[in-house]
Amino acid sequence: MLHPASASLLSELFLKGWPDPSKLNNQSRQTALLLQQAKESFAKHLSVRADEIEFLGEVDLGFQLGIQGLLSKESRLAYSAIDRQKVFAVAAAEEKAGRSLNLLPVNDQGDIQESLVSENDLLVWQVANGETGNLQRSPTSKAQIFADCTSSGIDHLPRFEYQSALFDSTSWAGPAGVGVLVIKSSAKWRNPLPHNDLVRVPNSFSLPLVLASAVAMENYVTQSDIRLKLKKVIIDFISNQISDVDIASNLDGLSKNLSVSIKGIEADRLLLALEDAGYAVDSGSACKSADMQPSHVLAAMGRPITGNIRLTIHKEMTEEVVIDFCQALKSSVAILRKD
Numbered sequence: 001m002l003h004p005a006s007a008s009l010l011s012e013l014f015l016k017g018w019p020d021p022s023k024l025n026n027q028s029r030q031t032a033l034l035l036q037q038a039k040e041s042f043a044k045h046l047s048v049r050a051d052e053i054e055f056l057g058e059v060d061l062g063f064q065l066g067i068q069g070l071l072s073k074e075s076r077l078a079y080s081a082i083d084r085q086k087v088f089a090v091a092a093a094e095e096k097a098g099r100s101l102n103l104l105p106v107n108d109q110g111d112i113q114e115s116l117v118s119e120n121d122l123l124v125w126q127v128a129n130g131e132t133g134n135l136q137r138s139p140t141s142k143a144q145i146f147a148d149c150t151s152s153g154i155d156h157l158p159r160f161e162y163q164s165a166l167f168d169s170t171s172w173a174g175p176a177g178v179g180v181l182v183i184k185s186s187a188k189w190r191n192p193l194p195h196n197d198l199v200r201v202p203n204s205f206s207l208p209l210v211l212a213s214a215v216a217m218e219n220y221v222t223q224s225d226i227r228l229k230l231k232k233v234i235i236d237f238i239s240n241q242i243s244d245v246d247i248a249s250n251l252d253g254l255s256k257n258l259s260v261s262i263k264g265i266e267a268d269r270l271l272l273a274l275e276d277a278g279y280a281v282d283s284g285s286a287c288k289s290a291d292m293q294p295s296h297v298l299a300a301m302g303r304p305i306t307g308n309i310r311l312t313i314h315k316e317m318t319e320e321v322v323i324d325f326c327q328a329l330k331s332s333v334a335i336l337r338k339d
Helices: 004-015 024-047 061-070 085-096 207-219 225-243 267-276 297-301 319-338
Strands: 054-055 077-080 101-104 122-126 143-150 164-168 179-183 245-247 255-260 307-314
Touching: 004 207, 024 054, 024 179, 024 207, 054 061, 054 077, 061 085, 077 085, 085 101, 122 245, 225 245, 225 255, 225 319, 245 267, 255 297, 267 307, 267 319
Parallel strands: 077 101, 077 122, 122 143, 143 164
Antiparallel strands: 054 179, 164 179, 245 255, 255 307
């Protein structure tokens, strides 16, 4: 859901002609200055330096750049069973090239079991899961770390040292198509893509989208937030009013994410029933929700994977809307269980 402050500017930003900020003419210098100001705004809220930030036009590319750029010839790649599919893809490519992998299991709460990770390894560490919203503790190993912040965004910044990190604009209600890759100045990072200059990333991002994302972030951090209260309302209602449910989300995780599996229900039918009632929810893996594939996250946690729905709670939501949704969910489940 795009932040209203960002949405109101998009048309104007796209209609304006933007000179190439890499050129030397006066208009290009003005564009470069505006881009630098946006970068400094991101740096302030992400608690990094402006020169450690790179913008991407494709968020998923950041997984390849952030991970492979830190790998040395001797490194093993350690990642968890609940990581995003793009991390699995990078790992598969590295394994095909002969690299050793270390797939870390999780417990039923989604806590990564960090074992046998050495200081010579590269550890992919998911700050928060995009399906359940559950937060991870800080890693204890001395390995180099790629921090996946695509779900946590600025709601929960890493509380540990890392060498590279990836953020997704949509996590703070910014426009899709903007990734923020952080490469720490102290990191031994090398551009893993074919290149013949000193540019670290392709720089194929959209300037209007970057500026709109910066506006969204500035407004997001000052906006009132009752999502934790709303999440508790939903969890309490489901726990008390609907039988045979499994709630995979912890209340102390991200307040915006909630994953629930309801026994005896087909998820696609429940989605359609709720859509008819005016509510949009998701199901399946957060990485592959379009094809309704079962969640590999829930499977790795040993939780039920059938009858699963994922809810995203936005800052604009009210308690009245949430209560109405809960009643619609209860009614829909009751009707589907009778069929």
